[in-house]
């Protein structure tokens with residue numbers, strides 16, 4: 001079975017994605033397609049990845065009025081992704097609409113809601129977003145509302161996983177980006193953790209991007225992340 005580790009394909013074109021995956025022998029690994037690649041390549045990248053048996057997380061973080069999200073989700077479902085997402089800040093009616101869009105297409109995709117981006121820190125939460133609760137309480141509440149609205153899980157940082165599992169149950173998926181190996185730079189991320197910490201906290205799925213894609217030897221780094229994840233023990237049992 002594949003480890004639940006999605007590689008963020010934050011590249012500009014199908015050709016770049018293909019050379020990353022082919023040159024480094026990353027055949028069939030689960031991949032995340034975000035705004036950069038989807039907005040430039042659309043259907044072409046999805047068809048390429050499906051032909052090559054990559055499970056796809058379509059990370060487009062929909063956030064709009066319920067009717068628009070419903071219609072958009074119906075279109076995205078046709079790409080047969082394994083995971084899609086919306087921003088939890090869109091509210092319960094928007095999340096329900098996203099779920100209904102997937103149901104309308106008999107989609108098997110998991111619907112996740114982004115709680116607070118892993119680039120956001122406590123200061124930004126308070127001074128820019130004017131959220132008075134701390135990060136953990138805010139994310140926990142967004143997770144609860146998302147679950148009540150039909151989401152299958154959330155996108156959050158590793159730090160909030162234990163409280164989400166306590167509130168929403170072990171079966172509610174937590175997907176955590178912001179993964180860095182010990183001593184790696186954080187780039188624009190603020191709430192980061194290692195693959196081992198993610199597993200120990202109870203995270204179900206991790207996303208790894210620049211730690212792998214910007215490495216001299218992407219395959220070797222991807223493999224070390226897989227090993228670190230596999231050797232760590234989880235609290236989810």
Ligand SMILES: O=c1ccn([C@@H]2O[C@H](COP(=O)(O)O)[C@@H](O)[C@H]2O)c(=O)[nH]1
Nearest residue numbers: 008034116117118177178207208209210
């Ligand atoms: O809260 C979020 C939601 C999504 N992301 C995405 O994950 C990857 C992380 O890339 P790194 O290079 O490992 O930092 C990226 O595609 C983001 O769009 C996130 O980081 N945080």
